[in-house]
Amino acid sequence: MMDSLTLPALARAAGTVRLPGSKSISNRMLLLAALAEGTTEIRDLLDSDDTRVMLAALAKVGVGVTALGGNAWRVEGCKGVFPVKDADLFMGNAGTAIRPLTAALALSGGRYRLSGVPRMHERPIGDLVDGLLQIGADVRYTGNPGFPPLAIHPAQVKLAAPIRLRGDVSSQFLTALLMALPLTGEGAVIEMTTELISRPYVEITLNLMARFGVEVRREGWQRFTIPAGRRYRSPGVLHVEGDASAASYFLAAGAIGGGPVRVEGVGSSSIQGDVRFADALQAMGARIEWGENFIEAGAPVVGKAPGKLRAFDLDLNHIPDAAMTLAVAALFADGRCVLRNIASWRVKETDRIAAMATELRKLGATVEEGADYLAVSPLPTFKAGVAIDTYDDHRMAMCFSLAALGGVPVTINDPQCVSKTFPDYFDALAEITAPVIAIDGPSASGKGTVAERVAAALGYHYLDSGSLYRLTALAALRAGVALDDEAGVAALAMSLPATFAGGRILLGDDDVTDAIRTEEVSVGASKVAALPAVRGALLARQRAYRRFPGLVADGRDMSSVVFPAAAAKVFLTASAGARAERRYKQLIAKGMPANMHALLHDLQERDARDAQRSVAPLRQCDDADRVDTTAMDIEAAVAAVMAIVRRQPL
Ligand code: DC
Numbered sequence: 001m002m003d004s005l006t007l008p009a010l011a012r013a014a015g016t017v018r019l020p021g022s023k024s025i026s027n028r029m030l031l032l033a034a035l036a037e038g039t040t041e042i043r044d045l046l047d048s049d050d051t052r053v054m055l056a057a058l059a060k061v062g063v064g065v066t067a068l069g070g071n072a073w074r075v076e077g078c079k080g081v082f083p084v085k086d087a088d089l090f091m092g093n094a095g096t097a098i099r100p101l102t103a104a105l106a107l108s109g110g111r112y113r114l115s116g117v118p119r120m121h122e123r124p125i126g127d128l129v130d131g132l133l134q135i136g137a138d139v140r141y142t143g144n145p146g147f148p149p150l151a152i153h154p155a156q157v158k159l160a161a162p163i164r165l166r167g168d169v170s171s172q173f174l175t176a177l178l179m180a181l182p183l184t185g186e187g188a189v190i191e192m193t194t195e196l197i198s199r200p201y202v203e204i205t206l207n208l209m210a211r212f213g214v215e216v217r218r219e220g221w222q223r224f225t226i227p228a229g230r231r232y233r234s235p236g237v238l239h240v241e242g243d244a245s246a247a248s249y250f251l252a253a254g255a256i257g258g259g260p261v262r263v264e265g266v267g268s269s270s271i272q273g274d275v276r277f278a279d280a281l282q283a284m285g286a287r288i289e290w291g292e293n294f295i296e297a298g299a300p301v302v303g304k305a306p307g308k309l310r311a312f313d314l315d316l317n318h319i320p321d322a323a324m325t326l327a328v329a330a331l332f333a334d335g336r337c338v339l340r341n342i343a344s345w346r347v348k349e350t351d352r353i354a355a356m357a358t359e360l361r362k363l364g365a366t367v368e369e370g371a372d373y374l375a376v377s378p379l380p381t382f383k384a385g386v387a388i389d390t391y392d393d394h395r396m397a398m399c400f401s402l403a404a405l406g407g408v409p410v411t412i413n414d415p416q417c418v419s420k421t422f423p424d425y426f427d428a429l430a431e432i433t434a435p436v437i438a439i440d441g442p443s444a445s446g447k448g449t450v451a452e453r454v455a456a457a458l459g460y461h462y463l464d465s466g467s468l469y470r471l472t473a474l475a476a477l478r479a480g481v482a483l484d485d486e487a488g489v490a491a492l493a494m495s496l497p498a499t500f501a502g503g504r505i506l507l508g509d510d511d512v513t514d515a516i517r518t519e520e521v522s523v524g525a526s527k528v529a530a531l532p533a534v535r536g537a538l539l540a541r542q543r544a545y546r547r548f549p550g551l552v553a554d555g556r557d558m559s560s561v562v563f564p565a566a567a568a569k570v571f572l573t574a575s576a577g578a579r580a581e582r583r584y585k586q587l588i589a590k591g592m593p594a595n596m597h598a599l600l601h602d603l604q605e606r607d608a609r610d611a612q613r614s615v616a617p618l619r620q621c622d623d624a625d626r627v628d629t630t631a632m633d634i635e636a637a638v639a640a641v642m643a644i645v646r647r648q649p650l
Pocket residue numbers: 443465466467469470522525526527529530554555556557558616
């Protein structure tokens with residue numbers, strides 16, 4: 001367990017993030033699939049604390065849930081009758097699990113006890129219990145009235161009058177009742193007695209219920225009618241879309257840190273209300289682009305330079321979770337920002353209004369906190385060396401990671417709280433923000449040695465991309481896959497069991513540090529590197545090396561393809577004569593035979609081939625700095641690259 005994580009000062013954000021599955025959709029789909037008739041396969045389910053809580057609870061009440069690998073799950077529907085009639089269920093701090101399960105279990109004729117972490121026992125559930133009591137369910141508080149833990153007993157349910165329900169504390173109470181009521185088989189009506197908040201979440205509920213065959217009639221946001229005699233039926237295979245709330249951190253990073261940042265997995269066809277966060281960013285002047293399955297954000301452009309975000313005063317009731325991200329984005333605006341109608345923040349994982357105000361002030365911000373609003377003034381200079389407390393709230397941790405874009409290192413306490421919804425959050429953030437130094441150049445230019453030393457000097461990670469092509473070739477040779485079998489070699493590249501540790505390179509358990517340097521593998525590497533599918537297969541793997549505090553990456557297409565938004569790009573070269581001479585000296589030093597004339601000839605031929613090939617040709621990027629090392633030794637070359645790196649904002 002890590003107590004804290006210090007993010008380095010970050011200058012910019014650009015790149016693409018594939019979002020994990022939506023928490024709201026994952027947990028609703030799991031419950032609906034469990035209650036349905038038939039088997040459902042759910043693909044791209046979120047793998048996080050809150051979905052594990054739901055999966056564990058369903059398994060405990062006898063629902064068949066099976067992992068199919070790759071975040072796909074099979075759920076054997078129980079046709080509304082949970083096989084296990086007596087169980088203790090631990091719900092952690094998962095509101096999306098305890099609320100709907102309470103309602104479903106209360107209508108299922110068993111004895112169940114539901115409890116959670118201490119904070120869960122401070123989060124209200126009284127409005128839901130009141131609704132259930134009106135129809136004759138037997139739900140009792142075993143701790144404080146109005147809060148979990150709860151005990152559920154069998155009871156005869158009667159659906160005579162409409163259920164009267166408050167909607168102003170949490171929309172999850174309505175969601176819970178809506179999802180559970182079809183279990184009775186009778187028609188039911190819910191009438192809201194107070195204004196319904198967070199309506200887009202109810203829309204997700206209605207949308208998913210419809211996919212399981214139950215259409216709810218909605219009159220405004222006032223009255224909901226569930227038809228009699230409709231039961232849930234499995235629709236077969238379902239996909240969970242990406243988490244729109246999680247998208248907010250990356251989109252905000254793009255708007256603050258230049259961009260463009262693209263999130264994949266949500267877009268114009270999304271059923272999650274939190275995609276409207278992009279409109280709020282747009283209102284701040286950010287450049288937003290929508291695709292069916294992506295959203296992209298970049299900083300406002302003034303002339304050619306990235307401009308400042310505009311101040312806002314917005315009612316954010318419709319996007320309560322993503323709105324937290326705006327409180328941190330406000331630090332980067334050109335004036336005081338007001339977030340209105342956010343009272344529900346007070347009953348979430350923590351009192352988010354209080355927590356947000358306290359932590360923003362630590363960074364030096366002026367914040368005004370009201371019962372249901374927050375006003376945040378921009379911060380010309382961020383206080384350095386601040387440690388942010390996260391209150392066991394994943395969103396606090398994710399929001400405050402953006403403060404590092406204020407150009408100061410920021411420490412996040414208890415960073416693993418992100419596992420509630422996004423276990424790999426900081427890796428994903430690093431993939432769009434960690435500084436990259438890309439070093440391209442022709443073979444034998446010394447780029448490997450220089451890159452490794454620059455990485456050591458900066459304390460950065462180091463990627464020798466050539467070794468990935470070499471490993472791929474070696475794996476193909478060993479597996480008997482022909483080197484021109486594009487699909488076969490690409491499949492190997494995709495799942496290469498490669499490890500880089502302490503200067504050694506492993507393929508599986510086998511140390512292949514020397515084996516990948518043989519002539520046979522070098523020739524093979526150059527062949528497989530010409531196959532587009534192989535390059536594509538290695539792309540995501542190479543980008544995953546981009547971690548905090550930064551990365552030095554060497555290889556011919558680092559600046560152009562793999563890290564086009566690198567903080568610094570260097571084209572390291574030397575005359576063919578100088579490179580041939582270096583290779584000659586290396587070979588002689590190793591006691592190997594060498595012929596200067598032949599080496600020079602080979603290099604010149606290879607340069608010509610490399611420059612002309614259609615896939616990843618060797619050429620200097622327009623925005624790369626050229627370092628000609630013909631007359632330099634290694635130390636001088638390292639110094640020249642370091643001088644370029646130091647000119648960058650970080
Ligand atoms: O840098 P190296 O000699 O270890 O590279 C091995 C082969 O892979 C060589 O033919 C160049 C190729 N390569 C590539 O096409 N793209 C990269 N980013 C790195 C190497």
